[in-house]
Amino acid sequence: MAKYFDVHPDDPQRRTIGTLAEMIRSGALVAYPTDSCYALGCRLGNREGLERIRTIRRLDDRHHFTLVCRDFAQLGQFVQIDNDVFRTLKAATPGRYTFILPATKEVPRQLQHPKKKTVGVRIPDHTVTQALVAELGEPLVSSTLLLPDEEEPLTQGWEIKDRLDHVLDAVLDSGECGTSPTTVVDFSGGAPEIVRRGAGDPSRFE
Numbered sequence: 001m002a003k004y005f006d007v008h009p010d011d012p013q014r015r016t017i018g019t020l021a022e023m024i025r026s027g028a029l030v031a032y033p034t035d036s037c038y039a040l041g042c043r044l045g046n047r048e049g050l051e052r053i054r055t056i057r058r059l060d061d062r063h064h065f066t067l068v069c070r071d072f073a074q075l076g077q078f079v080q081i082d083n084d085v086f087r088t089l090k091a092a093t094p095g096r097y098t099f100i101l102p103a104t105k106e107v108p109r110q111l112q113h114p115k116k117k118t119v120g121v122r123i124p125d126h127t128v129t130q131a132l133v134a135e136l137g138e139p140l141v142s143s144t145l146l147l148p149d150e151e152e153p154l155t156q157g158w159e160i161k162d163r164l165d166h167v168l169d170a171v172l173d174s175g176e177c178g179t180s181p182t183t184v185v186d187f188s189g190g191a192p193e194i195v196r197r198g199a200g201d202p203s204r205f206e
Contacts, residue, residue, distance in 0.1 A: 002031075002168040004161050009174040012131045020172055021135040028169035029053065031145055031160045033177040034068070035126040036096045036199040037153040038145040038160060040168075041068065044138055045108055056167055058148040064184075065111050066098050066120035067139035070130060074139060075121050078106050085187050088205075094125035096178075096199035100186040111141065118188045128174040144181045152179050 003023075005016050024030060029042045029049045040056065042049025044067070053059070069075040072090065079101035081089070089099055103112045103119040112119055121139075124130065133140055145160065146153045154160045157173025164171075183200035186193040192205040 002161055002165050003170045004157070004173065005170060006157070006173045007128060010127055012128045012174065014131075014135075017128075017131050017135050020170055021132060023170055024136060024140070029167075030170040030172060031154075031157075031164065031168055032129065032132060032140075032172040033126065033157070033174050034124045034129050034142075035094075035178065036124075036144075036180055036182045037155065037178045038157075039066075039068070039142040040145050041140040041142045043136075044111075044141050046141065047108075047110060050110060050141065052167065053143050056164070057143060057146065059143070061114055063143070064098075064100055064113060064118065064120045066122055066142045066182075067107070067111075068129065068133060068142045069121060069123050069139045070133045071123060075123060078104055078139065079119065079121050080104060081187075088192070089187075092200070092204060093123040094130075095123075096125070096180075096182050098122045098182040098184045100184065100188055100195065102188055116188060118186075120184070122182060128172065132172070146181065153181060155179050 024043050029052050040053050098120045161171045180199040183198040183202050184196040185205050186195050194202050
């Protein structure tokens with residue numbers, strides 16, 4: 001049975017965020033809001049958590065997981081990024097984008113694309129997400145909370161709690177959340193390639 005945490009969207013309660021971060025460190029799988037839509041998240045290196053996400057969403061091993069980072073200092077530990085790409089990403093973050101880049105050795109193999117050795121990264125513009133990642137002290141391994149055979153992600157914390165109570169450890173609710181996943185841009189080949197058009201304006205990468 002998933003624990004339910006309700007926090008203020010602009011001033012999330014530190015004690016609640018601390019409790020949730022400690023649960024994640026201990027192996028919990030959580031649903032949490034972002035600036036695009038709800039996501040599933042677990043700790044980096046939590047192999048069981050990854051498998052639980054794959055099971056919930058029916059994902060294969062080619063799915064790009066995303067490392068949700070606090071800032072560029074953290075992001076730079078996990079992906080290889082040259083100066084030109086850095087400037088492009090810097091201008092678009094924080095925001096509703098996921099960027100696919102070559103992974104560094106800090107990224108566990110099971111998180112990387114099996115052939116490309118890439119991983120998704122993002123820096124969200126969301127107070128609650130930022131508070132959680134800051135408290136955790138490391139990226140949150142994430143995937144959009146989009147259930148199989150459904151076209152739109154779940155958007156209400158109470159509904160997520162109701163429908164996924166038996167497969168999650170916690171749900172973090174901070175009110176209304178968006179319905180569109182991030183725009184995904186692949187920089188692994190050098191030039192940007194828009195993989196998914198979503199909440200972020202893709203025109204800057206065209």
